[in-house]
Amino acid sequence: MAADKKRTTSADGKTKRARPASTAKKPTESPTPHPGMGAIPHEPGVAFRVWAPNATAVAVVGDFNGWDGKRDPLTQEGNGYWYGDVAEARVGHEYRFLLTTPWGELSRIDPYAREVTNSVGNAIVHDPRFDWEGDQFQCPPWNELVIYEMHVGTFHDPDPNDDLPAAFRDIIGQFGHLKALGVNALQLMPVMEFAGDRSWGYNPAHIFAVESAYGGPAAFKEFVKRAHQNGFAVILDVVYNHFGPSDLDLWRFDGWSEHDGGGIYFYQDHRRHTPWGDTRPDYGRGEVRQLIRDNALMWFEDYRVDGLRMDMTVYIHKGGPCSDTLPDGWSLLQWINREIAEKFPGRITIAEDLQNDPYLTKEEFEGGAGFGAQWDAHFVHPIREAVIVAADEYRSMASVAGAIQFRYNLDSFERVIYSESHDEVANGKARVPQEIDGGDARGFYAQKRSTLAAALVFTAPGIPMLFQGQEFLEGEWFRDTVPVDWDKSQDFRGLTRLYRDLVQLRLNRAGHTRGLCGQHVHVSHCNDAAKMIAFRRWDVSGPGDDVLVVANFSAERREGYRVGFPAEGLWKLRLNSDWQGYSTAFTGTQEGDVVAEPHGYDNLPASAEVTVGPYSVLVFSQDPQ
Secondary structure, eight states, X not given: OGGGGGEEEOTTSOEEEOOOOOOSOOOOOOSSOOSSOEEEEOSSSEEEEEEOTTOSEEEEEEGGGTTOTTTSBOEEEETTEEEEEETTOOTTOEEEEEEEETTEEEEEOOTTOSOBSSTTSOEEOOOOOOOOTTOOOOOOOGGGOOEEEEOTTTSSOOOXXXXXXXXXXXXXXXXXXXXXXXXXXXXXXXXXEESSSOOOSOSEEEEEEEOGGGTHHHHHHHHHXXXXXXXXXXXXXXXXSOOOSSSOTTTTTTSOOSTTOOOTTBOOSGGGOBTTBSOOBOTTSHHHHHHHHHHHHHHHHTTOOSEEEETTGGGTSBSSTTSOBOHHHHHHHHHHHXXXXXXXXXXXXXXXXXXXXXXXXXXXXXXXXXXXXEEOHHHHHHHHHHHHSSSGGGOOHHHHHHHHHOOBTTBTTSEEEOSOOTTTTSTTOOOHHHHHOTTOTTSHHHHHHHHHHHHHHHHSSSEEEEETTGGGTOOSOOXXXXXXXXXXXXXXHHHHHHHHHHHHHHTTTTSSOGGGGSSEEXXXXXXXXXXXXXXXXXXXXXXXXXXXXXXXXSSSOEEEEEEEESSSEEEEEEEETTOTTTOTTSOOOOOOOEEEBSOOBTTBSEEEEEEEOTTOEEEEEOOOO
């Protein structure tokens, strides 16, 4: 099978991702790759380097020289680079570059600044040292990842007297909830320094600096270390399809521009246009490629993250959906993914492309971009539609079956599947419960059908992902000014238990649902009239491995409903999403273990009758022999 070349089995039997050495010709990525850009502390002093090819003179100014532009001029190194060593500079000092140009004198924040006072303030000479002692964390194999997406600024229980956004320390305070839920990967929306103190994060002003309102770089390192200690991988959302557009010192950095463009860091022609401003980086310019590559690797080298999720990559390798290709953007993605795979094996890169393009996750030697996985529009849109549409008659079981069985490149774990994400619950769309019943987002239909979607997220093949608060019926829509409503975690603690039980089954914690970590899926039963679906999941098959999932997409309770089973014998009910222990609003349909008889059905060798409640899921498996 094609996926075999990408997966190996470790001594403990867990499938892990392995990449073959690339045989593709590697382009010259930067004509003048300089080690050490920005401010590099040493003993004694700090070295400074900046790229400003159109400047006629450059100086560094800061706390160390009274902000006097005449005291510490930099020397030309060639190819637009300027360098200087300042013995009086120290870690913690604020600084800027002062550029003399034909367009006047310009004061700029260092493009490589690892720390800033704020998006329009000054760069800070950053101390890269951090005590990582004891951090030996290994990212789980990709077929055993369960991702929880969160927004740092709203994932907290706010102090009513405090109107500041949350910080990394506030998330650490909620680790107990996340550990009880059972997720093992935290995906953070962007933490690059952005304009203001509140934002989704997709407007990066300084990509090497960590948002000061969240606590800055030291706080983020402490967050990653504490996350690892608690068993969580950390995946970071990064934005390379555009910069800014506001508070952006990169804009006409050294004064030069053409055609009303943004200067040396940006395309100057029609390629500069994006939905978020005319600030698409120039992926064909070596120094810009180096900047983005350096940034991507910094998160692994300095912060020990376990993965990157790249925002809207279709605006990197194309002008956008249905637009012209940008070959330089494609080769940049290949370069970054190649470097990460070679230097940080086992870490994951995820593309948000949403164009159902299998080449995003193909290997570079096959012409692919080399991502480990991609967000899957093939799953989220049919599943959301199937649970949100009001009348049962309009739910398409064929679409649901297609969403369950879809794979990229014959690999079930090249896709991230979800029913809620920051994009799916904002910009005109709301949380699934709100979409189901805006008048009663806490009611029966909202609870039943939102958890029906969630049950498919955890039982269909793919890397499952939740969005913050989903597990306790967070409603309305996502806003960066509204904190998660933690009171709902008590009001709907039964639903949180349902999500916890789904996570436990997905990760095979009890040792009898290994098939949910496996590559294989087969929709064995698809009844559009009755709105019933059944599918088998397996790794190597057999007792303790084979899992049968039965889902009812109708408001009708199905009694004595026959479905096929992979083998005869006792099949234990591992989960009934209609159990009233999850919610008193549920019908509490009584269903238990079944004995599959040797009567073939659904092209399977055995069958049994089951009873399943409205908008409910049953999960069956056999005990290991």
